[in-house]
Amino acid sequence: MSAPPQTRGEPITDRRQLAAYLESGNKPADQWRIGTEHEKFAYRVSDHRPLPYEGPDGIGELLTRLQRFGWDPVEEKGNLIALTQGMANITLEPGGQVELSGAPLETLHQTCAEVHRHLDQVKEIGGELGIAMMGLGFQPKWRRDEIPWMPKGRYKIMGDYMPKRGNLGLDMMMRTCTVQVNLDFASEADMVKKFRVSLALQPIATALFANSPFTEGKPNGFQSFRSHIWTDTDPDRTGDLPFVFEDGFGFERYVDYLLDVPMYFVYRDGTYIDASGQSFRDFMQGRLPALPGEVPLITDWADHMTTSFPEVRLKKYLEMRGADGGPWRRLCALPALWVGLLYDSQALDAAWDLVKGWTTEERAHLRAEVPRHALRTPFRGRTVREVALEVLEIARGGLARRARNDNWGDDEAHFLNTLLDIAESGQTPADELLAKFNGPWGGSVDPVFKEYAY
Template identity: 90%
Template sequence: MSAPPTSRGEPITDRRQLVTYLESGCKPSADWRIGTEHEKFAYRVSDLRTLPYEGPDGIGELLTRLKRFDWTPVEENGRIIALTQGMANITLEPGGQVELSGAPLETLHQTCAEVHRHLHQVKEIGNELGIAMMGLGFQPKWTRDEIPWMPKGRYRIMRDYMPKRGTLGLDMMTRTCTVQVNLDFGSEADMVKKFRVSLALQPIATALFANSPFTEGKPNGFQSFRSHIWTDTDPDRTGDLPFVFEDGFGFERYVDYMLDVPMYFVYRDGTYIDASGQSFRDFLDGKLPARPGERPLITDWADHLTTAFPEVRLKKYLEMRGADGGSWRRLCALPALWTGLLYDGGALDAAWDLVKDWTTEERASLRNGVPRHGLRAPFRDRTVREVALEVLSIARAGLKRRARNDNWGDDESHFLDTLTVIAESGQTQADEMLAKFNGPWQGSVDPVFKEYAY
């Protein structure tokens, strides 16, 4: 989740301005960047409890101490709720999940260095406070009622609205973590091709990163329960967007989709104003009940784009949203997967050749089957594991052709090694943890908090 918006920007007087906003993301390939975001569960080492905001070992104190690393605080109602450093942010998810929204960087080497630097910083503070962090897709032990909520205004609005639209929305907010990568496009046609490839292949990433097989201390029957949660969160703003594959799809069609996504809020003068369920189309006409007679600013449109949660999300770039939060190496592997597929022309063509004849029903079957079955989910005459091996081969070739070498002469393809091991073995981290649960852990999930801590 991004840092709080600012109530500034160009007033919107014409729908075309919304399209132009998305179009402005087009840039030449030399300017394409990689932005990695990853969320982490923070908890006390002593009792494994998730952290409240307040207190000597709470989230507020964690953020305060992180300022020593030249992070600038962002406050809401006198509390630090985010930190900024250049184009990077540290922000809070509703249940106290700590997120790094990394800067847009040129290479995966830089991205992985950023991940290392951030995790070293939070580990240093964590050691002082007696807290630790881990990257899993779903909180393995605590109930929804046992998760403290963070003091951010937008979360109060979402908390009240979510149960009206699905049964698992509050779990999504408080008990899930993800890693995602944000990537650029060169033109509308390039955006469309990348959008279609990444939507079709998002279940492959879900399978490779699946590590959320526990709920409240017991196996839940899923490889990625986090991914399943999105199927019952809010049908107005989630899903795999079949219209993206229809003829004529482009920026205008995505604007139409977003205009039909109900609003959550309007941000003015440091306050989130409840507009949940209201229409951005009415806002354009000056008829929004929450702000009668007022027309939106371009920043309101930018905020509204963040309130849709499809498997791939379009803003001024594309966000890959299908993966469970991961261990240290996997935080570098997710951007490597998508950079290899989408930032090399030959790889993008090969990936499109792989998925272009997949039907709407087949894509839906993948989306529905992978959360429960992971790499073992069937697809056509093979399994997702076999598809994953082909996808990883395409991505590796793309990274090798990018030829972005580090100081030791290594290209970026080695960041995929951890995923190749998973695909070749057919054993996800979810499988690994379930085997331990049924073996040396003796039916307890508590060892997760030590063995999978950063």
């Protein structure tokens, strides 16, 4: 989640401005970058409880001490709620999950170095404060009411609105972690092809990264409970977007979708104004009940785009949003998967050939079944595991052809090795956790807080 926006930008008087904003993301291939984001659970080492914002070992103190590494503070109503450094940010999710929104980088080698540097920093501060962090898709032990809320205005508005639209929205806010990558496109046609490929293949990523089999200390029957949560969060702003595969899809059609998504808020002068359930279309006509007579600024549109939650989200770039959080090697593997598929034309063509015949019903089947069965999900006479092996081979070829070598002459393909191990074995990260729970952990999730800490 980004730091608080600034109330600036041109007024919006025509929907064509909204499509033009998306289109302004078009970039030639030599300017394409890789922006990786990951969230992690922070907790006290002594009792494994999630951190409050306040106190000598709270989130606020963590952010304060991280400034020694050159991070600049961002405050909201006197609370330190984010840090910035160049084009990178450290932000907070509603339940105190700590997120690194990385800078746009040229290679996966740089991405993995950025992740490693950040985890070293939080580990140093954590050692001083008696806290640790880990990457899983869902909080394995604590109930929602045992997790403190972070003091950010948008979260209060979202938290009040979520239960009106679904049963699991608050769990999404408070108890999930993900890793995602943001990637560029060259043109509207390039965006459409990448959107379709990545949306169709998002369940394959969900299966490979499935890492959330516990709820409140017990197995929950899912491989990726985090992924399942999105199916009962808010039907107005989630889903697999079948219209993306229809003839004529492009920037304007996505604008129409976003205009149909109810608003959450408007940000003005340091304050989030509750506009939950209201219409951005009315806002453009000066008829928003929350701000009568005002029309939106382009930054209001940028804010509104962050309040839709499909598996792939379009901004001035495409966000891949289907994976559970995990250990640091998988934080590097997620961008490797999608860069390999989308940033090489031969790989993109091969991936499109793989998915272009899949029907709306087949894509919906994957979206519904993968959270529970992951790699074992039946699909088109085989399993998702077999599809994943084919997808990984395409991605590996794409990374090899990119030929972005590090100082030792290695290309980026080795970042896929952890995913190849998962697909070849057929054992997901969730399977690994469940085997330990039913074996050496003796039916307790407590060891996860030590064995899987960063």
